Amino acid sequence: MWLLPAVIVGLSVLLSIPLGRYMARVLDRDGPRNAFERLIDTGPQTWQRYCFAMLGSNAVLFLFGYLVLATQPYHPAFLNPDGKGMLSPSTIFNTACSFLTNTNLQHYSGEVHLTYGSQIFGVLFKQMLTPAVGLAALLAVIRGLRGDQYLGNYNLDLWRGLVCVAVPLSLVVGAMLIVEGTPMTFQGNARVTTVEGAEQTISRGPVAAVVAIKQLGTNGGGFFGPNSAHPFENPSAVSNVVECVSIVLIPMACVVLFGTMLRNHAHATVIYSVMMAFLVGLIAWGIGTDSLTPNPALAGKPAVTDAGGKPYRVTTTDADGRSEAKDLTVPAVVGLPVDQSGSGNLEGQELRFGHSATPTWAALTTCTSNGSVNGMHDSLNPLAGLTPLTGMWLNCNFGGIGVGLINFLVYLVIAVFLAGLMVGRTPEYLGKKVEAREMKLAAVALLVHPILVLVPTGLFAALDWGTAATNNPGPHGFSEILYEFTSASANNGSGFEGLGDTFGFNDAAANPSTPATFAPHWDVATGLVMVLGRFIPIIAPIAFAASLAAKRPTPFTAGTLRTDTVTFGCVLVGTIVLLGALMFLPVAALGPIAEHLGPIPFGR
C-alpha cells in the first residue's frame, strides 16, 4: 500500500538532486559554446526581448501545430497508414492550444483520430519543445532573481533545454519502456484473430517515444485515449514506477537547479520541503480516501440525515409558485454482501500494481501539471477526487517544468510580503525590496488561475453547455465541469472524463461515436483558458524578476526576514493553504464534498 508511493517518491528525490546540478551546469552557461549555438544565439536579452522571443516562437509553434493537424488527410501514407480524415476545426484549435501550452488536454482519442504524422509533428514535437519553453522561462526568472543585468538568450535556453535535458532523458526512459514491452513501430494497426475466433483491431504505433516524453515533460497527452491506463503505455510494474518517477523528476530537479543557480541551497531546500509536504499530503489523502475507503455505492452508506437523525427539509416551489417544505428523504444505500474492508475503492483503478497505484499517480500527475493517468479520476471516491483537484488548484507543488516553480514563487512573494511586514521592515526577497510594482505583477499572476477556473465553470454550470455535456447529474456533474477547467487552466491536461467534449473528425459520420453537442464550446473555451493560463503566469513573473534584478541589494541583517528557516517554511505552507482554500473552498464544497455527503445515486 505505502511501499509503492515511498519507492516512487524516494527514487525521485534521489535522482532529482544530481539531475538538478547537472541542469544548472549545462543550462546556465554564458554565451554560445559551439557552432550551432553561435548560429542561433542572438545575444543577451532584456526581459521584454526575452518574452518577445518566447511569444514569437510560440506563435510560430501554434501555427505549425495547427497546420499539421489541419492537413491530416494529406499526410503521406507511411505517416497515415490507416487513412484518417480531416478533424473538426474546433478540435484542431483545441489540440493546437493544448500541446502548445504543455497542457495536453485531449478532446480526441489519439489512436482513433490522429495520424502518425499528427502524433509525431503535432504532438510529440511540441511535447519535446514545450517543457524546454517552461524551463527557459524559469532560467530567465532565476537570472533576474540572481540580479543579472540580462535574462539570458531565449534561443540558447530553449535549445539547451531540448538537447541537454528533454532528448537524452526521453531516450533513456523510452528505451526502458521498450524493454518493458511498450510498442515502438510505424506499422499500421494490427488485425488479429482472438482466442474466441473474433477479428480484432489492435492500435499501435510509435508509442514508447510519445509516452517517454509525455511523462518526462509534464505533458500527459498519451498515445492512446485511455492514456497510461492502456496496457501498451504502461505494461508492467517496473514501467509504472519508471513513469511515475518520470512525472515528477524534472520538476523536482528544477528546485535543485534554482538553489544551485542562486547559490542558496538552504532556501531551495525550504521550497523543496514545502512542495514535498503538499505532494506527500495529497498522496496520503488520495490513498486514505480511496485505497483504504471502499466505494460507498458498493459498500453501503447510511441514510443522509441531519445531526438529529431526521431527514433534511428543503422549501420547494411547485409549478404554480406555491411553496412547500419537503422532507428530503435519502434512504440508506445497502452494500453488496461482501466484506470490503481493506479492499478500498476498486472501480476504475490500476489494480495490477497494488491498489495505491492510481491515487499515487493521480497526486503526482496533478501536482506537476502532467495530466497522464493510469486509472479513471472520474471513478475515484468523491473525497479522493479532491487530491487531483487540489493538486491542480495549487498547481505549484513541483508543478509543470519551470512553470511550477514560477507559480510557487508567486505564492512565495505574497508570503514574503506579509511576513516581511510582520518583522517590521519593507518586505525583501533575496535581498531586494518588494514594492508596489512587484506586488502588481505578483497579483496579476495570482489572479489568472482563479479567474480562468471559476468564471468558465460558473458559465458552463449555469448553461446547457455544461449540464448537457456531463455524464452524471448533481455534484458529480459539477465536478466534471470544474475539473475540466481546472485542468485546462493549470495546464495539466488530465480529464475527469465523463464529459462530452469530443468532436473528432469533421465529417460527423466518420466518427465511431456521434460528436458531443457542445464539443465546440468546450474546445474553444478550454483552448482559450489554456493559452491565457500558460502565458500570463509566465510573463508576469519574468517581469517581476527583472524588476528585482534592477534593484540594489540590501545587506542581510538580524532584522531581515530569513527565507531559509523552518519558520519560513511554515509561513509558505500557511499562505498556500490559506490562499488555495479561499479561492477554491466553495467549489470544493459544491463538487466533491457535496457528493460525498449527499445521496447515492443522485438520479437524473
Added chain:
Amino acid sequence: MTATMSTPRPPAGDAKAARKLSRRQGLFAPDLVKTALRQAVVMLRPDILWKNPVMFVVEVGTALSIVYTVVKAVDPASTAAPLGYLIALDVWLVLTLLFANFAEALAEARGKAQADTLRKTRQDTPARRLKLVATSDVPPGTLAAWSRTPQDLETVSSTRLATGELVIVEAGEVIPADGEVVEGVASVDESAITGESAPVVREAGGDRSGVTGGTRVLSDAILVRVTATAGKSFLDRMIALVEGAARQRTPNEIALQLVLAAFTLIFLIVTATLWPMALHAETYMAGYLGVGAVRSLGTDIPTLVALLVCLIPTTIGALLAAIGIAGMDRALRANIIAKSGKAVEVAGDVDTLLLDKTGTITLGNRQATRFVPLADVSAVEVGQLAALASASDQTPEGKSIVELYRRTPGAGGWAAPTASRFVAFTAQTRMSGVDLPDGRVIRKGAADAILKHTQAHGGTPPHLLKEQVDAVAGQGSTPLLVAEGNRIVGMVVLEDVLKPGIKERFDRLRKMGIRTVMVTGDNPLTARAIAAQAGVDDYIAEATPEAKLAYIRQEQQGGRLVAMMGDGTNDAPALAQADVGVAMNSGTQAAKEAGNMVDLDSDPTKLIEVVEVGKQLLMTRGALTTFSIANDVAKYFAIVPALFAGTLPWLKKLDFMHLTSPTSAIRSAVIFNAVVIPCLIPIALKGVTYRPVGADALLRRNLLIWGLGGVLVPFAGIKLIDLAVSVIPGV
C-alpha cells in the same frame, strides 16, 4: 477648550497643559469620538470613499443589497430570503462602512486635536520689521542701533512677513515667524512646541541659531531673519501633516493597497461565480425532487454581497489609513515631526545608525575618574594638588576634578588661600594652575605642556612617565599631569563617561539588525577605545562633515539605509544624504531643511525611537492584513453551508460551529466582520508591540498571534454572536 479659547492669547503654560492633556487623552476621548462619528457619516460619500478600493466595494455592494431589499419589500416572491434578514444585513453592511470611516476619522481627529493645540501658538502676532534695503548683508551692531532709530522699524502683521526680512524680537514678545538669529543672544521658551518648560538659548552664528515662530523670547533681544513665510512655516507644515491634509500614501502603503485590491478581486470572482453555480445546484435539485423549483440563499444577491464583504479584507482596508496616520501621530508624541509619512516608514528599514559620541553615547564632556600618583605621594595628595590647581578652572573638566577630589575618601580642603594667584587655561599654554602664597607653584595640564614646563624649571621626568601616559591615552582616556614646582607628582585621568544604559540600547539595536556607528572628533585611538566600551559596531574618528558624508555614501553603496542626527549647518549635506535625517530643533535652519524629520526635544538618542516607530508601523500593517485574511476561513465554514442549505442541506456537516440557522449564520459572520473593526482600532492606533528579538522570533510571535489567532478567533466570535442573536426574538 472653551476656557483657553476665551483668553485672547493663552499663556504658554496653558498651551502646554492642553498639550499634555491631549497626550493623556485615552483613545476614545468623548470629544474626539463625537467629531469622528460625525466625520464617519460624511465620509460615506462615494467620491471620498472610492480612494479606498476595499471599502468602496463594500459601499457598492451595500447599495446593491439595499436595492434588492426594496425589491423584496415590493415583491415578496423575488427571493427566498426573509425581509427581516435582508434589512438586518443592510444595517450591518452600513455599520461596517461607518466603523471603517470611524477608524480613519478617529485617527484624523486625534491628529487634529494635536494640531489645534499647536495652532494656538500660531496666531497673528505683530512683528517689528526692519526697513533695511539690503537685508542680506547685516552690519554688526544693527541690533544695538535699532533703539536709537525707531523710525527704521515698522510694525506689520506676522502674516505679511516675507522670507529674508529682518525682525527684532525683544523679551516678552512672541517670535513672529521661523527664522535664524542674525545677531544677539536670547533665552527662548519653546514649550509651546516641545512641551519642555526649561528655556533654551538661541544665539547668532553656530548651531543654535534657529528659532521657531510662535515661541516666546524670555530675555534679551534678537535680530531674526525670516526663513519661512506665513502658512509655510515649520509649524504650518507640521499641522498640515498631523491633520492628514498633506498626507500622501507611502510606497509600502501603495504596495499593500495593491495586494488588498488583488484579494478583493479574487473574492469578487469567487462570489460572483457562486451565483451561476448555486443556480446549477437549484436546477438539478429541483429535478431530483421532481418539483418546480428549489431556492437557496446562494442565488440571493444581498446574501452574496454579505459573503463578499465578509471575505474581502475589510478589517485592514478599514484600518489602513488609520495605521498610517497613527504612525505619524506616535512619532509626534515622541516629539518628532516627520516631514512625510514615508520618512517614518523608511525609519523601520534603517540598517545603519550614525550617532554623535558626545551627548548621545557619552555624557557631555570628559570627566576626571582617577588620580594616579607618579612620585612618592599618595593618590589623595595628587588629588588635592589637582583640585587646588583647578579651583578657579570653570571648564567642565576642571569642575569634574574638584568634584572627584571632594568625593575621594580622606580628602582635605581644596580651597586655595586668599592670596593665591590663579593661572587660567589658555590655548597656548594648555595648562592652568595656582601660585600659592607659600611659594608653591602648582600646575596641571596636557602631558607635553607640563613636561616642557617642568623641564624648563630644571626638573626631570619620573621613570616610565611616557609609558604610563601612553597607556592611559591608549585606553581612550585623556591623561593630565599635575606638577608641583619642577616635579611631576601625578596624573589625573579624564575619561568619557558612558550614558547609563547605553550599552543595553546598542544591544537592542543589534538585535533589531541595526549597525551603530559612533561619530566623534576624537583621534582614532580614543575613538576605538570608547567604541569598544560602548559596544558600537563601528566608529568614524576625527570626523569632518565630509567624512560623515563619505561614510553615508559608502554605506548606501552597499545597499544599506542610513539614519543620522545632526544640528549644525555643516551637517546639512549629510542629513540630506541620509535616508533618515533627523535634525534637532535647536539646530540651524539649514539642518532642519535638509533632514526629513525634526526632533523637537533635540535629544540625540531619539533615533532609536524613530526606528521603533517605523518598525511598529510596518508590523501593524502586516499583522492586521494577516489577521484579516486568516479570518476568512471561519467565515467560509459559516457561510458556505448556509448558502446551500436550501439545495444541498447536507453541507451542514461543514458547519463546525453548529450555528442556529442559515440566515443566522450569515448574519453572525457579517456582524463579526463589522464589529472586529472597532475592536481593532486601539491596535491600529497604538501599533503592535515591537520587541527587538530578531526577525525570526518576531515572525513566529506575530504568526501565532495574528495568523493562528486570526484563524481561530472568528470561530469563537461567530458562534457567540450567533448565540446572542438567536435569543433575540423575531430577528
